[in-house]
Amino acid sequence: MKLVILDRDGVINEDSDAYIKTVDEWIPIPGSIAAIARLSKAGWTVAVATNQSGLARGYYDVATLEAMHARLRQLVAEQGGEVGLIVHCPHGPDDGCDCRKPKPGMLQQIAAHYGVDLRGVWFVGDSSGDLEAALAVDCQAVLVKTGKGQRTLAKGVPTATLIFDDLAAIADHLLQQE
Template identity: 45%
Template sequence: MKLLILDRDGTLNRSRDDYVASPDEWEALPGALEAVARLNQGGWRVVIATNQSGIGRGLFDMASLNAIHAKMHRQLAAVGGRLEAVFFCPHAPEDGCHCRKPEPGLFEQIGQRFGVPLADVRVAGNALRHVQAGAAAGCATHLLLTGQSEHLREVDDAAIDAPPSTQVHEDLSAFADWLLAQDAATAAAGAP
């Protein structure tokens, strides 16, 4: 199984300085939903892993989070894309949980749910804590220069303080193009 774990805010949708606390505040990034659809068509199963401490801080509730995700799923379906699941940490930073990124708990839960060794899983997101959590879980990591990492576009890739072996991509669409090209090259190399 080809499994990819994406971050949500800043990867699929626009980040906010506060929180995406309602469906009206959830706005897909240009090309991001279509990138998920292309990945799905290429045989990739896509899962979201996201910190949602606004719940733990009392800034929004589960009904609001569910409504945000319902909007996200509807918009993905409209372009032919799909998410297998959304895993989230509802805890505030001071709770000290194992599921809040950069801790690897969400990734471990995903690996268990899908029965996939985490070394075979790719992780892509705009937040360093997302790729740090993926690296701590043993996944192959990819940093997207959107959202929290957009300011790194002017920095040499070698100067970015990401886990070793993290590959850097302009956005989710560029990452999808790269990953699908890797799949095509692997398939061509194995063709008789």
């Protein structure tokens, strides 16, 4: 199985320090929807693992989050692709869960769902928490420069981290490798 796992905010859609609280605020990064569709059409399973502490903070509800994900699925489907499993952590930073990145719980959930070993699977994120979660389960840590990616890069990233401008560049790279 060809699996790639994506963080959401800052990788697929624009990020906001004020949180993405409505479907209208969920704005795809240029090229990201087409990148997911291209990967999907080439046989890749594209899963998503996203921290959503805005739920714990009461900024939006699960129905709103699901509407954002339905919008993502719809946009990708309109380009002939599909989005695989989407998992989210609803907890706040101090809730002590095992799913909130940098903990690897969501990545382990995806692995269990698909029955795969995560060793070498690309996990694409824009934050140090994403990279730490990837390394905790032997995923290939991949940083995009969108979202918080430039800030993360400026602070330094683990040695083996792959760095790309955006999700479209990752899709180009993966599809050229085939």
